[in-house]
Amino acid sequence: xxxxxxAGNPLDRQSTRRADEAWIGEQLRNPNTPVLAMWEGKPFxxxxxxxxxxxxxxxxxxxxxxxxxxxxxxxGDTPVFAVxxxxxxxxxxxxxxxxxxxxxxxxxxxxxxIVATAKSLFDWRRRHRFCAACGAPTRGVDAGWRxxxxxxGAEHFPRVDPVVIMLAVSNGRCLLGRNVGWPEGRMSAxxxxxxxxxxxxxxxxxxxxxxxxxxxxxxxxxxxxxxPFPSSLMIGLIAEVEEGPGVPDGVEVEELRxxxxxxxxxxxxxxxxxxxxxxxxxxxxxxxxxxxxxx
Amino acid sequence: xxxxxxAGNPLDRQSTRRADEAWIGEQLRNPNTPVLAMWEGKPFxxxxxxxxxxxxxxxxxxxxxxxxxxxxxxxGDTPVFAVxxxxxxxxxxxxxxxxxxxxxxxxxxxxxxIVATAKSLFDWRRRHRFCAACGAPTRGVDAGWRxxxxxxGAEHFPRVDPVVIMLAVSNGRCLLGRNVGWPEGRMSAxxxxxxxxxxxxxxxxxxxxxxxxxxxxxxxxxxxxxxPFPSSLMIGLIAEVEEGPGVPDGVEVEELRxxxxxxxxxxxxxxxxxxxxxxxxxxxxxxxxxxxxxx
Numbered sequence: 310x311x312x313x314x315x316a317g318n319p320l321d322r323q324s325t326r327r328a329d330e331a332w333i334g335e336q337l338r339n340p341n342t343p344v345l346a347m348w349e350g351k352p353f354x355x356x357x358x359x360x361x362x363x364x365x366x367x368x369x370x371x372x373x374x375x376x377x378x379x380x381x382x383x384x385g386d387t388p389v390f391a392v393x394x395x396x397x398x399x400x401x402x403x404x405x406x407x408x409x410x411x412x413x414x415x416x417x418x419x420x421x422x423i424v425a426t427a428k429s430l431f432d433w434r435r436r437h438r439f440c441a442a443c444g445a446p447t448r449g450v451d452a453g454w455r456x457x458x459x460x461x462g463a464e465h466f467p468r469v470d471p472v473v474i475m476l477a478v479s480n481g482r483c484l485l486g487r488n489v490g491w492p493e494g495r496m497s498a499x500x501x502x503x504x505x506x507x508x509x510x511x512x513x514x515x516x517x518x519x520x521x522x523x524x525x526x527x528x529x530x531x532x533x534x535x536x537p538f539p540s541s542l543m544i545g546l547i548a549e550v551e552e553g554p555g556v557p558d559g560v561e562v563e564e565l566r567x568x569x570x571x572x573x574x575x576x577x578x579x580x581x582x583x584x585x586x587x588x589x590x591x592x593x594x595x596x597x598x599x600x601x602x603x604x
Numbered sequence: 605x606x607x608x609x610x611a612g613n614p615l616d617r618q619s620t621r622r623a624d625e626a627w628i629g630e631q632l633r634n635p636n637t638p639v640l641a642m643w644e645g646k647p648f649x650x651x652x653x654x655x656x657x658x659x660x661x662x663x664x665x666x667x668x669x670x671x672x673x674x675x676x677x678x679x680g681d682t683p684v685f686a687v688x689x690x691x692x693x694x695x696x697x698x699x700x701x702x703x704x705x706x707x708x709x710x711x712x713x714x715x716x717x718i719v720a721t722a723k724s725l726f727d728w729r730r731r732h733r734f735c736a737a738c739g740a741p742t743r744g745v746d747a748g749w750r751x752x753x754x755x756x757g758a759e760h761f762p763r764v765d766p767v768v769i770m771l772a773v774s775n776g777r778c779l780l781g782r783n784v785g786w787p788e789g790r791m792s793a794x795x796x797x798x799x800x801x802x803x804x805x806x807x808x809x810x811x812x813x814x815x816x817x818x819x820x821x822x823x824x825x826x827x828x829x830x831x832p833f834p835s836s837l838m839i840g841l842i843a844e845v846e847e848g849p850g851v852p853d854g855v856e857v858e859e860l861r862x863x864x865x866x867x868x869x870x871x872x873x874x875x876x877x878x879x880x881x882x883x884x885x886x887x888x889x890x891x892x893x894x895x896x897x898x899x
Contacts, residue, residue, distance in 0.1 A: 426801025439739035506721025
């Protein structure tokens with residue numbers, strides 16, 4: 310179904326349990342409850358690149374209490390939590406805090422999805438400790454999923470920022486671009502954040518016009534990917550465009566290049582003389598693979 | 605193409621011009637530049653339910669300066685702005701501030717899209733005057749499209765909150781639900797906010813499971829709709845589910861009911877004895893119409 314990295318979180322979120330403080334507390338007093346530990350956005354993993362879950366008692370000891378524990382959901386009958394630790398040295402367990410970008414492809418798909426969810430929530434919390442409406446400090450409720458302002462009563466929910474990422478295609482060729490600042494040979498699908506007042510198709514058309522001076526004829530939805538850097542929703546599209554070379558805007562995109570299916574295949578397989586594979590983590594690679602295989 | 609209300613904003617946003625303060629200032633000194641006036645989320649419209657654009661000189665006079673003017677984009681060679689006024693009585697022009705929900709279906713599609721964009725931006729600004737990271741007051745830059753924190757340097761961008769809204773279908777029948785608190789007979793497609801770590805398909809499956817105890821087999825993307833109350837992106841889906849009656853959760857949804865195509869047609873046409881049409885503004889109506897017409 311969905312082959313995108315970070316898309317495989319299998320937990321049953323059971324969101325109605327988040328506000329049940331008694332139930333949440335009970336789970337955290339059960340020493341067997343597994344807890345994903347994170348530090349500065351990095352998951353605590355074992356040497357075999359699996360999540361090294363802590364038991365709840367050790368996690369609570371390392372965190373100095375149960376404050377700020379995030380209820381991720383149920384794995385069958387087992388509730389799974391996450392906690393962000395203040396220091397790298399809080400744990401005596403064997404394991405290490407690993408950069409998510411480095412270990413994401415080694416983690417099993419479901420674990421990459423679980424880590425992505427926890428990372429986005431903790432990043433959101435770190436950047437949203439104050440009320441955007443009135444400036445007062447807010448407090449976390451609902452086991453990590455909501456923040457409340459005691460001064461003005463505003464509620465704040467985790468951000469999910471939709472981004473359109475599209476493979477432009479025309480006449481049997483597809484377009485990759487090199488962003489300003491990327492090294493020679495690194496190319497990927499064009500992308501951009503959606504804005505208020507736009508549909509997915511309108512955002513796709515705007516970005517292709519702005520960044521490449523191309524005119525969209527038809528947009529087909531491919532798949533989505535949660536992107537935890539910090540909390541985007543990548544909406545993968547195939548965009549049929551009017552014929553034309555395209556012109557990089559020089560602001561976001563420095564170079565554009567068209568590829569036949571055969572050339573695109575060599576890029577995907579790492580055999581292209583000049584252009585490297587789009588990063589293995591992102592949906593761009595899936596868009597390209599999907600188009601290459603299309604009849 | 606996209607028949608959804610609020611989806612028709614035709615302006616070329618020309619986002620690179622937003623940061624060009626000299627250019628922005630010049631346009632606002634041109635008395636002919638059109639400005640959409642809003643007050644408390646309501647657009648200033650003429651009696652014929654068209655936007656009653658002010659000229660820039662009158663808009664600047666009513667606002668007491670050019671601070672906070674929002675650059676919406678270009679209509680051909682004409683830059684279009686919006687401004688939020690502090691009082692309903694700032695204007696001597698003929699016209700009125702109208703509730704967007706009341707006039708949205710009367711406004712021409714492109715104008716409804718323009719108003720939706722401005723409303724979302726102004727609502728965002730009103731609820732984000734302070735830095736969520738440190739609590740300090742922020743200031744607006746980029747002609748309304750970004751806020752900067754002078755204390756900690758954080759940048760803040762307008763929120764777009766993705767929501768999945770899905771028509772569940774099974775065996776030639778489709779499902780509508782009545783939310784808790786809705787009057788008898790008012791029914792629509794089920795919906796819910798997406799969360800970090802989810803794909804569109806996963807959010808759709810979670811919501812149908814949570815709210816209706818239904819299991820999703822296949823999800824097909826239909827269309828999206830900007831929803832300016834205050835700033836959602838409605839992602840319209842048709843979701844094929846496993847056979848079963850469905851059980852309303854009693855928390856969000858109070859009643860579920862299945863409709864054959866013929867029954868759904870009578871709902872759409874306002875001829876159903878018990879169930880009213882889903883509100884004409886939302887994508888739910890388009891989902892239903894699309895399924896009814898499907899072969």
